[in-house]
Amino acid sequence: MHVAGPQDSAAAAVPGSSRLLPLVIALFFAWGFCTVLVDVLIPKLKATFSLGYAEAMLTQFCFFLAYFVVSIPAALLISRIGYLRGIVLGLLVMAGGCLMFAPAASMGWYPAFLAALFVLAGGITIVQVAANPLAAGLGDPARAHSRLTLAQAFNSFGTMLGPLFGSALILAAGVSEPSPGMDAAALAAFRVEQASHVRVPYMIIAAVLVLLAALCWWMRRSPVPEVRAVGHGDYLRLLKIPKLSLGALSIFLYVGAEVAVGSALVNYLIMAGATSSEQSAGNLISVYWGLAMVGRFIGSWVLRFVAPGLVLAVCATGAAVLGLLAATTLEGTAAAVAILSIGLFNSVMFPTIFTLSIDGLGEDTPGGSGILCLAIVGGAIVPLLMGLAADRIGLALALLVPVACYACIAGYGLLVRAGVLDRS
Template sequence: MPTAAAPAPARPRYTGAILLTVSLFFLWGMANNLNDVLIAQFRKAFTLSDFETSFVQQVFYFGYFVFAVPAAMLTSARGYKTAIVTGLVLYGCGALLFYPAAADSRYTLFLFALFVIASGLAFLETAANPLMTELGDPAGATRRLNWAQAANPVGAITGILIGRHFILSGIEHDEATLAAMTAAERLTYYGVETRAVQAPYLVIGCIVLAFAVVAACLRFPPGDPGARAAASWSGFRQVVHRPRLVFAAVAQLLYVGAQVGLWSYTIRFAQATVPGLPEHAAADALFVSLLLFATGRFIGTAAMTRVRPATLLALFAAIAFALTVFAALVGGRTGLYALVATSFFMSIQFPTIFALGVEGLGPLRRAGSSLLIMAIIGGAILTAAIGWLSDRAGIATAMLVPAAAFAVIVGFALWARRRKSDADGGDRNGLGG
């Protein structure tokens, strides 16, 4: 009698690890968008110029740039768990550093704390983004990453709510009022505004460290045997010769710069172009931006079942370009509405550029991912450029900087669409079609 075939071994399930990984998108969305509130708060507490407030994003995204490659190498050498736990510990410790920084009322200490947080986020993003593209059918990687990233705007909205209700006091003094105060009164005012960040970041730090403990107890997928060699320096040298990845890195640098710059200066734009608008109302404009961003992420991801991702990316980036140019030229409430609406069309851009960039890299995927995470340095570069131009020509004119970035992203999307169509006849279910 023929013997029955042995049943195939059951595939291990990583439900806990996947749920925790999705939560990471929430955690770094919260951290990133708390920076937008910090810029407004530090401008008031330390009497900074627009360019000086951009140091918040410059230091933050420089941390991503510095640690992206080490994070990719650690992920390949020790696995996803080690990279994620390392990232969470650094994130938590950086948040806790806000307490002594506020007690000492030193802007430089805040910047150091933000650098530590960003170093942790570099590990988290370098591990989580490729993990979500590897779990499942490669043809659905773009949609899968977009769905996972849907937790990101939820975290962003949470960050803005924390900032609005627990950091921004709503107390604003003009130069004449400050000049009329005694030195002791001014010192007290600045001290209260600086210490407003202590309690929120203390709670965040403790929560993130608790996540690190949970992550250490979970089982994660094993690493790809070929990934360790691919994430060596020779692997990084190979990926920089991939035109699709390099163009994607440029597009990602510009996209992150545009997104960070827009959100960093939304409150500033609102108060500068709509006379008499109070601080909390300006923060509400940022809150609505994030709601539109979250809505766009869900609608855009659902649309990818019918529209090729690269085509949708081109359309969204083109509309974002038009809206930011309109905001720059018109200003006022109408310009603010256009700037806020831009967030809907930014929603799918980061994960779509990411998935298009790493498509077809095989074992080089993690090395390629680190290059795209390094491109997050755009958040520092373009935010600084916007702040510099704002100090000289006004915040409305400075919005032409992100507009130019969106124009380049349109070019990348159209190029990626043509390359995908040439490769496989334009399969609608592919990543880049």
């Protein structure tokens, strides 16, 4: 079994298929937009349901767990029904997850929100599994990397705009915790009222996703590359390759650290005195993700001249230093600058780790890609660990969890740069 990823070999160019590229780019934007809204949702749910940090991070756990659960079944499904029909199904599942926020808000029940996030993320996973190789195959194979970079830039654009949308509709009214003396009926009414702020933005997103699904269905007969048939592969054998196995660990740590920092931003910025309102803190999340978009363009130029292992090590070290400063010494504006600037250093890590890990795999590249895609489940585990730490030692010091992740990634970059893993 295989999880389709960005490095899958695309089929030869299909005449007329390039006209689908704007639609595929819109898909990258859409799932980036939906994914980053969880960062805005966390402080609202944390206050409404009086959650600890670990409990609040269950949102990210349920969201990214879907990648681990759905990726392989999605790849098998798309191999049977094709790219565009698979995307239609994924978009409808995403819309269904968004619609689930309405009954969750009406019930004022936290587990219902977690279920909605899991379904939404399951749909995103299906769309990603189809859209990555489809983008690579829409046009001249020699320009596949350029098309993917463009699509990923629009994904980052979505992660930059999403927090502004979420802050305006979810955090504009602020966040409120229930009064200690509320009885059961008053508490239930309070939670329903607060949760209702989440309903409208997700209903809007659901409507847009349905329209996108309808457009994809209308274009389902457009010429597209054939879905590549991939065998089961010997994953245990591949995991014995040090560059790949350590690369998968680095992907796990990177996604986990990136998501953990993004999830903590609103609460951290208020705690550090960088801003006084949840809405303004939510707006600053767009800076974190916007810097990642800027860094991606800068990194694509730098990587022409500097060894990727060295670039990875420098970026991971920079992120670790900034996280350490934010955790231990800085306050106010300086703390905000430090933690938001981590986004700039995050930018090139995922694609750099991905390409380094599969370098030289040859016919085993699809299997290696599958292993790396499954490692995205780090986005479920690391934020939860950070939440557990925050409940015990405070949110600032809990940033040492992603700092440790970045330090390990820097070590991987240095090992690759030194050629140690090539000789293993």
